Amino acid sequence: MANGPTFFDAQSAVRIANAVRKVEIGDRSEKPLEFDVVLPQQQRKTFRVATFTGAWSINSTKTVTFKYQTATPNTANALNLFAAVPAPSGSGDCAIAREGTAWFLIAAVCS
Numbered sequence: 001m002a003n004g005p006t007f008f009d010a011q012s013a014v015r016i017a018n019a020v021r022k023v024e025i026g027d028r029s030e031k032p033l034e035f036d037v038v039l040p041q042q043q044r045k046t047f048r049v050a051t052f053t054g055a056w057s058i059n060s061t062k063t064v065t066f067k068y069q070t071a072t073p074n075t076a077n078a079l080n081l082f083a084a085v086p087a088p089s090g091s092g093d094c095a096i097a098r099e100g101t102a103w104f105l106i107a108a109v110c111s
Contacts, residue, residue: 046098047106050076053092056085056108064094064103078103086110 008016050064058080066074078096081104085092088110095106 048076048096048098048103050078050094050096051091052094052108053088053090055087056080056105058082058084062105064096067093076103078105080105 049067051067052062052064054062056062061077061079063075064078066076076096076098078094079102085094085105085108090111092108092110094108096103097106098104
């Protein structure tokens with residue numbers, strides 16, 4: 001940002017004046033501009049694919065490992081609210097979503 005005064009040539013001044021006049025005489029019944037609120041990163045809803053091991057009962061929390069992410073932290077504790085999940089033969093895949101700071105199980109596949 002410049003610290004000194006800003007200078008406009010005649011063409012710029014006319015363009016700015018015309019824009020101001022257009023807004024000032026515009027339709028007053030128009031709805032004003034609205035902008036979406038941008039949530040801080042930690043509050044955004046997030047969807048991730050992960051793996052888990054062992055059975056996962058309703059209302060229990062399990063530590064899952066994010067797929068395709070090797071840098072730590074690459075785990076999360078997710079809560080299962082909806083359906084009992086039987087133990088997979090090895091590790092199972094799951095989809096989790098974050099609401100606020102809590103992770104929740106969305107779906108799980110046991111093979």
